Amino acid sequence: MAAGLAGLVLALLLAAPALAAGGGHGGEPPKPIEPLPVAQRGLPVELVRTLQLLQDRIARGSTQAHAAQRQLLVHIETRFLALEPETWIDPANARAGVAFALAGGGPAVLRRMLDGGKLGEAEVPLVQGALAYVEGREKEARTLLAKFDAREMPPGLAGQLALTQAALTVREAPRRALELLAQARLLAPGTLVEEGRCAARSSWWPKAATPSASRPCRSSTCAGSAARSTRAISASASPRR
Numbered sequence: 138m139a140a141g142l143a144g145l146v147l148a149l150l151l152a153a154p155a156l157a158a159g160g161g162h163g164g165e166p167p168k169p170i171e172p173l174p175v176a177q178r179g180l181p182v183e184l185v186r187t188l189q190l191l192q193d194r195i196a197r198g199s200t201q202a203h204a205a206q207r208q209l210l211v212h213i214e215t216r217f218l219a220l221e222p223e224t225w226i227d228p229a230n231a232r233a234g235v236a237f238a239l240a241g242g243g244p245a246v247l248r249r250m251l252d253g254g255k256l257g258e259a260e261v262p263l264v265q266g267a268l269a270y271v272e273g274r275e276k277e278a279r280t281l282l283a284k285f286d287a288r289e290m291p292p293g294l295a296g297q298l299a300l301t302q303a304a305l306t307v308r309e310a311p312r313r314a315l316e317l318l319a320q321a322r323l324l325a326p327g328t329l330v331e332e333g334r335c336a337a338r339s340s341w342w343p344k345a346a347t348p349s350a351s352r353p354c355r356s357s358t359c360a361g362s363a364a365r366s367t368r369a370i371s372a373s374a375s376p377r378r
Contacts, residue, residue, distance in 0.1 A: 179224065181233035184213045185293055188240060192329040210241055217246045222253025229291065231260040235267045236294040239301055240329075244271045270301055279305040287320060296325025 188209055194202035217234065225231045231250065238247050247268040250256060256264060266281030278301075287299035303317035322331050 179227055179230040179233070180220070181217065181224065181230040181237070182293070184216060185233040185237050185240070188213060188237065189293060189328070192240065193327070196327070196329040196332045206241070210243075213237060214242055214246060217242075218249055222255040224255075225250045225253060225260075226255050226257065228257055228260055231256055231264065232291055232294050235263055236297055238267050238271050239294075239297045244268055247271070267301075270305065275305055279309075287317075287324060292324070296321045296328065296330035299324055300330050 188206075191202050191206060191209055195206065214237075217237065225234065234246050234250050238244065247264055250264050251261070251268070262281050262284055266278050266285075269275075269278035269281060282298070282302055282305065285298065287295045287302065289295075290298055299317050299321035303314040303321065306317060307314035325331055
């Protein structure tokens with residue numbers, strides 16, 4: 138019975154094009170099916186995605202990926218610095234540039250983006266805030282980046298921005314920092330950002346600080362040693378000059 142029903146469904150599916158064409162009853166010929174439009178992603182977005190895939194492997198404990206990270210960071214920075222200023226008009230590219238800097242890329246690309254004068258109005262404070270952060274100007278970075286909701290950012294930047302905001306907030310508003318760390322975990326589960334969140338929470342609050350802060354992190358990416366966690370996030374959770 139089931140085989141007969143499956144055969145009937147298959148026969149109907151195979152006959153559908155002929156039925157749509159009119160089946161010899163004078164109907165209009167079928168129009169060609171056009172593929173759905175797919176937005177092309179810019180080079181910065183693609184390169185940053187490659188970096189994040191490598192960092193996801195670092196979060197899972199790959200020593201080979203960790204060894205390759207510095208070389209990839211240098212390669213991406215070289216490519217970014219060679220791009221025309223018009224590249225950064227696209228908000229997606231601009232946010233990819235910010236994600237690169239916060240993931241260990243350093244300030245050079247952000248400076249070039251600002252100097253080019255082609256950033257959209259909405260992206261200027263984001264780039265300025267990220268630059269202030271990687272250069273160690275925490276007060277300025279906190280003021281600028283507080284204007285942005287990480288949940289409204291693209292996936293490649295959202296978790297990293299929440300983690301950065303937490304780092305900038307922990308001294309003055311530790312409970313808010315905890316909320317941002319939880320947000321980072323939700324926005325980028327199973328990634329280096331989540332491992333950074335776990336390592337940051339362990340280092341920022343002693344075990345007896347608060348009940349919520351003292352709960353152990355149960356993320357699978359935090360199963361490695363503390364040394365691996367600290368080494369893995371060193372490029373993305375600390376300001377670089």
